[in-house]
Amino acid sequence: MAGTSSVVVTAANGIGPTAEQTLSIQVSSPPTITSATSATFVTGAPASFTVRTGGYPAAALGWVGNLPAGVTFTDNGTGTATIAGTPTTAGTTDLRLVATNARGTVDQSFTLTVNQAPAPASTSSTLAGGDRLAATPDGFGYWISGSDGSVTCYGTAVNYGSMVGKQLNRPVVGIASTPDGKGYWLVASDGGVFAYGDAQFHGSTGSERLNQPVVGMASSSSGDGYWLVASDGGIFAFGDGQFYGSAGATRLNMPIMGMAATRDGHGYWLVAADGGIFSYGDAGFHGSGGGSGKTAVGLIVSPLHPGYSLIGSDGTRSNFDF
Numbered sequence: 001m002a003g004t005s006s007v008v009v010t011a012a013n014g015i016g017p018t019a020e021q022t023l024s025i026q027v028s029s030p031p032t033i034t035s036a037t038s039a040t041f042v043t044g045a046p047a048s049f050t051v052r053t054g055g056y057p058a059a060a061l062g063w064v065g066n067l068p069a070g071v072t073f074t075d076n077g078t079g080t081a082t083i084a085g086t087p088t089t090a091g092t093t094d095l096r097l098v099a100t101n102a103r104g105t106v107d108q109s110f111t112l113t114v115n116q117a118p119a120p121a122s123t124s125s126t127l128a129g130g131d132r133l134a135a136t137p138d139g140f141g142y143w144i145s146g147s148d149g150s151v152t153c154y155g156t157a158v159n160y161g162s163m164v165g166k167q168l169n170r171p172v173v174g175i176a177s178t179p180d181g182k183g184y185w186l187v188a189s190d191g192g193v194f195a196y197g198d199a200q201f202h203g204s205t206g207s208e209r210l211n212q213p214v215v216g217m218a219s220s221s222s223g224d225g226y227w228l229v230a231s232d233g234g235i236f237a238f239g240d241g242q243f244y245g246s247a248g249a250t251r252l253n254m255p256i257m258g259m260a261a262t263r264d265g266h267g268y269w270l271v272a273a274d275g276g277i278f279s280y281g282d283a284g285f286h287g288s289g290g291g292s293g294k295t296a297v298g299l300i301v302s303p304l305h306p307g308y309s310l311i312g313s314d315g316t317r318s319n320f321d322f
Contacts, residue, residue: 004056031055031099033108040113041071041087042156045140048084049112053099055079064107065095068114083112090116115155132174133298137181145186147171149194160184160197168192169206174216174258178223189213191228191236202226202239210234211248216258216298221265231255233270233278244268244281252276253290260299260308271299275310275318287320294318 004026011019032054039049053059058079067073071085081097093112098105135142141155149163149172160183163172170190177184183197191205191214202225205214212232219226225239233247233256244267247256254273261268267281275289275296286307289296298311307321 026056028057028101028103029055030103031059031101031106033097033099033106037109038111038113039083040115041068042115042140043087043090045138045156046084046086048082051081051083051097051110053079055099055101055103057101059099059101062098062100063095063110064098065093067095068093068112071112087114090114132172134175134177134184135300136177137179143175143177143184145172145175147173149186149188151175151184151186151196156181158182158197160199162186162196163194170213173214176217176219176226178219179221180223183223185217185219185226187214187217187228189215193217193226193228193238198223200224200239202241204228204238205236212255215256218259218261218268220261221263227259227261227268229256229259229270231257235259235268235280240265242266242281244283246270246280247278250278257296258298260301263301269299269301269308271296271310273297277308277310277320289318292318 004024007023007025009021009023034054035052041047051061061075061081063073068087070088074082076082091114095110096107097110098107132145133142136157138156141157143157144152149168151159151162153159168188170188172186173189174187175184178199183199185199186194193201193204195201210230212230214228215231217226217228220241222240225241227241228236233250235243235246237243247270252272256270257273259268259270262283267283269283270278273295275292277285277288279285284306289310295313296310297313300309305321310318
C-alpha cells in the first residue's frame with residue numbers, strides 16, 4: 001500500500017543494552033485522477049467542482065486550456081484542486097487536467113459546461129394560477145406543472161417525476177418545491193397530493209368533500225409539512241405546517257388564486273384574483289394589487305427582503321418590499 005510507514009528495529013546481543021532505531025519506509029505510487037470528467041455550472045450562480053487524485057505522494061495539479069470567464073483553478077496542495085467561480089458566459093469548455101508526483105504524470109479530459117440562467121421566473125397568461133410555478137432555492141431555475149400533471153424544468157431545476165400517463169381524478173393546479181430543491185409536490189384541485197424526489201407525503205384532502213376546489217400549496221420551512229389553499233381561502237395544514245388562519249369565513253370580492261409561505265414557515269400569504277393580499281402568522285402586509293384592475297394569478301416571496309411580488313395574468317410583476 002502506498003504511503004509512509006514507521007518500523008522500529010531492535011538489536012540485542014545479551015551483553016550491552018538493547019539498541020533501537022526507527023526507520024521510515026515510503027512506498028510511492030503514480031498519480032491517478034479519480035474525479036468526474038465533467039461538470040455543469042450556470043451563468044451568474046456561484047459554483048465549484050473538486051478535482052480529486054490518488055497516488056503517493058500527493059500530486060500537484062494543473063490544467064491545459066482556457067477557463068470560462070469568471071472561473072478559476074486552484075491547486076489545494078493536498079492532491080485536490082478546486083474549479084470555482086461565477087461564470088458570466090454560457091458555453092462548453094474542454095480542458096485537460098494534469099496531475100504530477102515523483103512517480104510520474106497523468107492527464108484527463110474534462111468538460112465544463114456553463115448553462116445560461118433562465119430569465120427571472122414569471123407566469124404566462126396560459127397558466128390558471130401562479131402556484132403552477134415553483135422556483136428552485138438557488139433562484140436560477142423553476143418548474144412549471146401542467147393540468148395533466150406534467151412537469152417542465154428550466155435552468156437548474158431537475159425533473160423528479162410527474163403524473164403523465166397516470167389517471168387523475170381532478171386536474172393538477174399547483175406545485176411546491178422542497179426547501180433543498182431536491183423534490184417537489186403536485187396538488188390537484190380535489191386536494192390530492194403527489195410527492196417526488198425527497199418530498200414526503202404528509203396527507204391530503206383527496207378523500208374529503210371540499211366547499212371549493214384547492215388552487216395551490218406551499219411547503220413548510222423544514223419540508224416536513226405543507227399547506228393547501230382552496231379558492232374560498234380555506235387552509236388545510238399537514239405535517240409540521242401550522243394553521244395560522246384562513247379566509248374561509250371572509251367574504252371575498254374575488255377567489256383566492258394561490259399562496260406563499262414566509263421563509264421561516266411561521267406564516268403565509270394568500271392572494272386573490274383582484275390582487276388582494278391576506279396575511280397570517282408572521283407574514284407582514286406590504287401592499288396589494290387590489291383596485292389595480294389587473295388579474296393576479298400568483299405570488300412570489302423575495303429571497304432577500306420581507307416582501308413579495310404579485311404575478312399578473314399577463315406575466316407582469318408588481319413588487320412590494322421585494
